[in-house]
Amino acid sequence: MLRMVKRKRDKRHRRRALLGVALVAPLVIWLLLTIAYPIFSLIRLSFLDVGIIGTGGDFVGLANYQKVLSSRTFGPSMGRSLVWVLGNGVLQTLLAFVAALVLNLPFRGRALARTWVILPWIVPTVVAVIVWRWMLGTSGGIVNTVMLRLGIVQEQIGFFSTGASAMSSLVVMNSWRFFPLLTIIILAGMQGIAQDLYAAAAVDGASAWQRFLNITLPGLKPVLFVMGLVGTLWSVNIFDVIYLVTGGGPSRATMTMPVLIYDMAFLQYRLGRAAAAAVLMALVVTLFTIVFIYFLAPRGDDQDEAWR
Amino acid sequence: MISKFVRLSIFIALLVMALMPLQAQDAVEIVIWHMEQPPQRVERVQGLIDEFNAANPGIVVSQDVQSWGDIYTKAPASVVAGNAPDILFAIPDFTPIIRELGAVQVVDDFVAEIDETHGYFDVGIEPYTSDGHVWAIPLWNMAHAVWYNIDDFAEAGIEEPATWDEWASAAEALTGDGRYGIGVPANRNLYTDQVVYNFMINAGASDIYNDDGSLRFNNEHTVRALDFYGMLSQFSPPDSPSWAWGEAEVCLGSGTCAMVNQFAFLRSYEANGGDPANLGVMAMPVDAGVEDPGTISYVNAAMILTDDAAKQEAAYEFLRFIFQPDNYGLFLNMEPGLFLPITESGFESETYWSDPLVVKYRDQLETVLDYSRSGRLFGFTGGQTFPSIARISAQNLLSQVGQLVVVDGMGAADAVAEGEYLMMEAIE
């Protein structure tokens, strides 16, 4: 009797496991087809001497990798990608934290503000590019006009004219677009923190800063971990904003890895080499991901929270 | 079950998409890709297509407008994928790339026919001639000149400069009070390539190649050109490293710049608040001792990609229609001033000269037309064409050299040497 029940339970368990696999399968197959297969053909391409897309190529072994690694452009572009990711990471996190803390305070119209803070994120990249290029321009650009009038500058500024200013302007533009999503996610994470913790801390006489440090931040760790990971992956791969605004210039100052790869593939007509650069970049990003997960993954009693 | 449902719906969606193109096709269909995106150009081309389609029941021409920004990606990919257009517009350095894919048809006979009936100008066919054949049908010419605000010159008591010394002092005198003496781009794009090359031409450095195909970019004339270009840049607005043609237009039209080096954009000059009586145009000043001054000019052309004889004939028929002087005038005036006639009969065309903007700016346009006869293009000088120029210009190496000087503050000689190194790397 007992055995029958157990067998029945086992069977039910197995059926539920099978169902789980079946339900996950469509998404996994979808991702395999659209990501794994292209990655495979990209790796293949990186060993071939292909120039223009659509022409054939011979197997050249590691020659493409050699060329990329010894080129003058690869190292600096890796460095710029690092600057780009760090700049965006720091600025977006900062903005999002401030915004989330502000939106977590009680004030009139808070529900409205919480909805509309997302506005920059719902705007197509192209629109953001047009608007910012125009606002930062010198022919009727509002930012220059206001700064001139307020006497902050004596002469109009070319925001995309020097390497440093172009990079900073792009980071600001891009952060403006993406910090709202991060704000909402952080805000949601704050909602998930038990309110009685704050009440208890208030009784103990903890300052606002202490409460933030000891309750809010630890409570947000799981969210911050995932956003840190996904956000980094998203931003390292950003191509369109940079390409549409500066095309990697001036003088290559904003040529991050994705732009360099595009440049190699479609302007230098060295598809095989571009594929090798792409594979190298993916390797570095994968390495980063492993390190990130290894050192920063939240460790908890909850099995589901632990990433390793 | 859900996954079944998903698969089913994807399958149905695929089926619907696959069946959509299966419409009855009696007429020969011709697809044109061109990169003339501004709405009124698209509209003008569509008007001509509609008229042609109505008159030729056996042929259906349609246009898909692409952008110069991604055509270098999209066109090769479309050739590979087998959905390339039948007619693809081109500039001289774009043609070798599509040729490498083996997709461009030889058009010797048709170009000879148009030459016979309408008389091509000399500058037309050469850039598209290589390996003993003509690879595209020249459609129009474009040429730079120096445009300026007459009032600004009068106010400062300046005459049109003819030499580089006069030009430099004019630019300096015109700078101040929120105005810049001259707008000189330093972006990495085609516009900057063009302007840098203008300086090279007028410093006596037109040729990038020796006769044997080796590079002769690194010479004293190129250095002189880049040096002067860098010097003039200090009188240019601070955002010129991010300029394309449009910004230069706005700068001149709005009065922020006193001079720009530019094509003839009559329409946008008008829209930006310019006044025809105030718009001056002149040849680019020349460095001392240079005997063969000139300007950059671009002959745009149409490549035939289809290998189907019936489609080729239909494409020719459409182009014959376009070259009819009355139609050709309308065709060129899709952007009045910018597109200059490339045939004798087009030059005489009544519809070309009767466009309201052309009438209004006729004096300026005649100056440009006259000047365009000295036009030339980097990599296509000296009577020979080397296909490797496509790689040099696709990477905008001339503007990269310009940026080394203007943005990075490198000396002209070092920048030019670096430029030659980059060119060699590009064409190895």
Added chain:
Amino acid sequence: MSDSKRNLAIRYCLVFVLMFVIIAPFYWIYSSSLKESSAIVAQAPSLVPQSITLDHYANLLSSSDYPIYLTNSVVVSVATMAITVVLSTSAAYGLYRLPFPGRKTLYRLILLAYIFPGSLLLIPLYVMLSNFKLLDSQVALIVVNVTFAAPFSVWLLKAFFASIPFELEEASALDGANWLQTLLLIVVPLASPGVASVAIFAFITSWTEYMFASVLIVSDANRTLPVGLAGIIGQYVIDWGLLLAGAGATTLPIILLFVLIGRFFVRGLLEGGVKA
């Protein structure tokens, strides 16, 4: 001034600054798109249009296929949304509710789909889609957009699925409901704020996508709004009036949509209290 009053003042100042950073560029687009061309590029632009003209919008409507682009964007975004919701809800249910070996590894791996940059997948995807004769079709864009929207969606759903008591499911099973009935009638309704957020996330991801749409779509009749808008930028001429009208008109539908459903997106996420 008392401390609490000063705090209040600081609070509203902060809110004002935040909302200014968010909204000012939009005000500037719309107010300037109503100005005359010469006033747009004037050296001293006025904060409020001195004279109002709808010319740029009229020009936009007459000279571009705005209604077609809009329709295409809506079709692609709605289809992306529907497929993403189905795929990610089903996957999230499997991952967070059903015990199968390797599921924990799997749900971590799914987020790692973002390791590979889109710009790098562009070439192989192009060739692959062309083999399936899907180039220049909305299906191509839907396929790509789902790929980029689904992984994050699965993660967003976690908090909602994890918090549903197992007892509810068991009770439903005892009542004789099969798994699909349990999923659709018990689990999804309880997770509905999350599902709504995912739907909107997928919609926006698709709505704003530019790179793939610009390369995978060839003919004008299949273009989405961002690509159509990029089409009027042009390189030779900048018509700021037309561009701003285009930017405004491209943004308007999504703003209107957000007026209607925006609160569900934010509220959905906030109610779920996202956990990793």
